[in-house]
Amino acid sequence: GNTNVIGYSNTVGGVGVSLQINPSAKAAASALNEAGAGANTVKTGSNWNIALTSAVAGIDGLTLAAGYSETDNIGTVTDNEEMTAAINYTMGAVSVGYQQSVVDNKGGSTGAEVTTYGIAFNVNENLSISYSINDNEKTNAGTAHVTEESKGYQAAYSMGSASVRLAINSADNVGGVTDKNADNTELSLALAF
Numbered sequence: 001g002n003t004n005v006i007g008y009s010n011t012v013g014g015v016g017v018s019l020q021i022n023p024s025a026k027a028a029a030s031a032l033n034e035a036g037a038g039a040n041t042v043k044t045g046s047n048w049n050i051a052l053t054s055a056v057a058g059i060d061g062l063t064l065a066a067g068y069s070e071t072d073n074i075g076t077v078t079d080n081e082e083m084t085a086a087i088n089y090t091m092g093a094v095s096v097g098y099q100q101s102v103v104d105n106k107g108g109s110t111g112a113e114v115t116t117y118g119i120a121f122n123v124n125e126n127l128s129i130s131y132s133i134n135d136n137e138k139t140n141a142g143t144a145h146v147t148e149e150s151k152g153y154q155a156a157y158s159m160g161s162a163s164v165r166l167a168i169n170s171a172d173n174v175g176g177v178t179d180k181n182a183d184n185t186e187l188s189l190a191l192a193f
Contacts, residue, residue, distance in 0.1 A: 015054045022047040045073035049082075061090040079106040093122040110176075111139040130154045138176030146176040161192040 006021040023046055049069035056062040064087055071080040086099035101114040118132030134150040150171040157164045167186045174180045 014057075015052055018051040020047075020049050045071060045079075047071040063088045080104070081106060095120045113137045113139060126159065127157050128155070136176075140176070146173050146178055148173045148176055163190045164188075165190065 004023065006023070008017070008019045010017055047069065049067065051065065051067040053063060053065045056064060065085070067082075067084045069080075069082040073079055081104045082102070084099060084101035086097060088095065088097040096119045097117060099114075099116040101112075101116075103112040103114075105111050114137070115135045116132065118130060120128065120130035122128045130153075132152050132154075135147055136150070137145055137147040139145050148171060150169065152167060152169040154168075155166045165186075165188045167184070169184045169186075171182045174182050
């Protein structure tokens with residue numbers, strides 16, 4: 001949804017490269033995802049980010065990925081640095097993945113350390129199931145760190161142009177707030193015409 005973003009995407013020597021430069025990252029709550037200053041807005045900073053993906057030579061199904069993002073803000077808004085790395089492996093009908101991410105608000109009071117892992121299995125050409133866990137530790141300056149733990153079970157069954165999907169999700173310490181929990185179950189039907 002970004003506008004006025006300069007982007008580059010290519011594959012170089014078997015490595016997928018995606019680079020974006022956002023010359024004017026606005027801090028207003030209504031414009032966090034916009035780039036470029038409009039007639040009645042003031043430039044508040046800039047952002048650049050890069051993502052790399054690569055299959056591992058000699059090991060079929062193994063993929064590595066890494067990303068980095070840096071936002072430099074003007075004024076009182078805290079600068080932000082984000083890093084992530086992931087490993088995914090697919091063997092036949094089974095896929096597993098692991099990802100580690102860090103958010104560092106330079107000079108700010110909060111950040112995050114995120115660990116995500118999951119497994120997916122294609123039971124047959126119609127049915128797939130998966131399970132994933134996301135641990136998001138809010139790093140609070142001067143107070144105890146709180147970890148939000150989310151778990152999700154998903155299943156999808158396709159019959160021609162119709163797909164029935166089930167998702168059962170739960171989260172503890174939502175938003176880094178101790179004992180704030182949430183549960184969600186969703187059953188949906190998608191039709192393609």
